[in-house]
Amino acid sequence: MQNKIPTHPMEDYLRMDRMPHIWCPSCGLGSIVTAFMKGVKNAGIDLNKLALVSGIGCTGRVAGYVKLDSYHTTHGRAIPFATGMKMANQDLTVAVISGDGDLFAIGGNHLIHAARRNMDLNVICVNNFIYGMTGGQNAPTTPLGAYSSTAPYGNYEQPFNLVGLAAAAGSSYVARWTALHLQRIQDSIEEMAKKKGFCFLEIISPCATVFARKNKGGTGLDLLQDYKRRSSIDHNADPQKIPLDMDGEIVCGVFVNDEKPTFAENVEKGTSRKVKEHPLYVQDRKDQEV
Ligand SMILES: Cc1ncc(C[n+]2csc(CCOP(=O)(O)OP(=O)(O)O)c2C)c(N)n1
Numbered sequence: 001m002q003n004k005i006p007t008h009p010m011e012d013y014l015r016m017d018r019m020p021h022i023w024c025p026s027c028g029l030g031s032i033v034t035a036f037m038k039g040v041k042n043a044g045i046d047l048n049k050l051a052l053v054s055g056i057g058c059t060g061r062v063a064g065y066v067k068l069d070s071y072h073t074t075h076g077r078a079i080p081f082a083t084g085m086k087m088a089n090q091d092l093t094v095a096v097i098s099g100d101g102d103l104f105a106i107g108g109n110h111l112i113h114a115a116r117r118n119m120d121l122n123v124i125c126v127n128n129f130i131y132g133m134t135g136g137q138n139a140p141t142t143p144l145g146a147y148s149s150t151a152p153y154g155n156y157e158q159p160f161n162l163v164g165l166a167a168a169a170g171s172s173y174v175a176r177w178t179a180l181h182l183q184r185i186q187d188s189i190e191e192m193a194k195k196k197g198f199c200f201l202e203i204i205s206p207c208a209t210v211f212a213r214k215n216k217g218g219t220g221l222d223l224l225q226d227y228k229r230r231s232s233i234d235h236n237a238d239p240q241k242i243p244l245d246m247d248g249e250i251v252c253g254v255f256v257n258d259e260k261p262t263f264a265e266n267v268e269k270g271t272s273r274k275v276k277e278h279p280l281y282v283q284d285r286k287d288q289e290v
Pocket of ligand 1: 075101139
C-alpha cells in the first residue's frame with residue numbers, strides 16, 4: 001500500500017472536508033490554529049484525549065475546523081461546557097479557543113469564576129478588539145477612542161486588560177503574545193497542555209476587515225508590522241500594569257506561572273478528609289446499610 005502524501009502540511013490536523021474556511025484574508029486565526037496544533041503535538045498528549053471547545057464568533061469557528069473532539073457551543077458558554085467535560089472525565093485535556101467578546105462580554109462571568117476555582121482548563125482568547133463576526137460592534141476590549149459600528153464617535157468605555165483580569169481572578173498561568181509571535185504561542189500552548197490549573201493565553205490578532213477598516217489601520221500585513229514595532233517581551237511585567245491602547249506598547253510574555261490545587265483536587269481532598277466524617281454523610285451510609 002502506498003503511503004499517503006499530504007497535500008497540505010496541516011491536512012492531518014484539520015477537517016479538510018470543511019474547507020474553504022470562512023476567515024478573511026490576513027485574519028490571524030489561520031496561523032493561530034497551526035500554532036495551537038503544533039503546540040499540543042509537541043506536548044506529547046494523546047490527541048484522542050484532547051477536547052477543544054469554542055463559543056460563537058469568527059474565533060468560535062476554530063472548533064469546527066480541527067480534527068479533534070471539538071464543540072462549537074453557544075455564545076459565551078464555552079467555559080461552562082468545558083468545565084462539565086473536564087469534571088466528567090479527568091483524563092481529558094480540555095482547551096477553549098474563543099473571541100474577546102465571547103469570553104469577556106457575554107461569557108465574562110464564567111471566565112472569572114473558572115479562574116477563581118482554578119478549573120483545569122487551557123483558555124486561549126483571540127483578541128481582535130471588536131466583535132468581528134457580527135459587523136464590528138464594541139467589545140469590552142475595544143480601546144478608548146477607537147471606532148466601531150456601535151461607537152461611531154469613538155469609544156468612551158475603558159476596556160478590560162485581559163491579562164490583568166485573568167491574573168487577578170486567580171489563574172495559574174497567564175501569557176500574552178501577538179499573532180506575529182507564532183513560536184512563542186506554540187511554546188505557551190505546549191506549556192499549558194502540560195500544566196494543571198486554569199491557564200490563560202491572550203493572542204492579539206489582526207482583523208483588517210472590520211477593526212482596521214474602521215480605524216484606518218491598513219491591511220493585515222500593516223497590522224502585523226505595527227505589532228512588531230509596538231511589542232516588547234517582559235516576563236517580569238506586572239499584568240495589572242500593562243493595559244493595551246490604540247498605539248502604545250504591547251507588552252508580551254508569560255506573567256504568571258504558579259502551582260496551586262485545582263478544583264478537582266480540592267473536591268478529591270474534601271471527600272476523603274472532611275465529608276466522610278460529616279454527620280449527614282455518616283447517616284446516609286447507615287441508611288444505605290439498612
Ligand atoms: C446569545 C447571543 N447573543 C448574541 C449573538 C451574536 N453574536 C455572534 S458572535 C458575537 C460576537 C463575537 O465577538 P468575539 O467573541 O469578539 O469574536 P470574533 O468574531 O471577533 O472572533 C455576537 C454578539 C449570539 N450568537 N448569541
